Amino acid sequence: MTKKLDRRTALLTLAQGGCALAALGVGCGGEWREAVVLDLPPDGAACPGAPLPGTAEEGWVEVRLADHPALQAPGGHAEVRVPQALLDVVLVHTRPGCFVALWRICTHGDCAVDWLPSEGVMECPCHGSRFALDGAVLQGPAQRALTTFTAVRQNESVFIYRPR
Secondary structure, rough: EEEEHHHHHHHHHHHOEEEEEEOOOOOOOOEEEEEEEEOOOOOOOOOOOOOOEEEEEOEEEEEEHHHHHHHHOOOOEEEEEEHHOOOEEEEEEEEEEEEEEEEOOOOOOEEOOOEEEOOOOOOOOOOOEEEEEOEEEOOOOEEEOOEOOOOEEEEEEEEEEEOO
């Protein structure tokens, strides 16, 4: 099933892990015409292309979903700090079985960024920098992307790969 959306709703759908196909005009500025959103996989479906997590010695950090109940459903998020692994991220459940982990410290300064679920972006409260789910800078003054980490659900945990 597909449905047509306005630009804002389509961007929110993408930020929440949805699949969208956008048709842009060819005139100056790329005028928005239409977006079509494709259905998501059924609940419990594995995230396509997700690797199998390895061991802690290899850099995989386990995050138990029981410790972060907000992560159970798509759209949920949690701040995850594991000091012994030098890990400080926001973990976002983007769609059934799929997660994104983004470094929590803004690349412009030393402020912790916040996840804005209604807008599908990370935002720095200090100077207003905004970041996409892939870490890309959407709005400055930050000029460098946030670091992203591979995050894979396995059973009742999400494993985040933190290279050593």
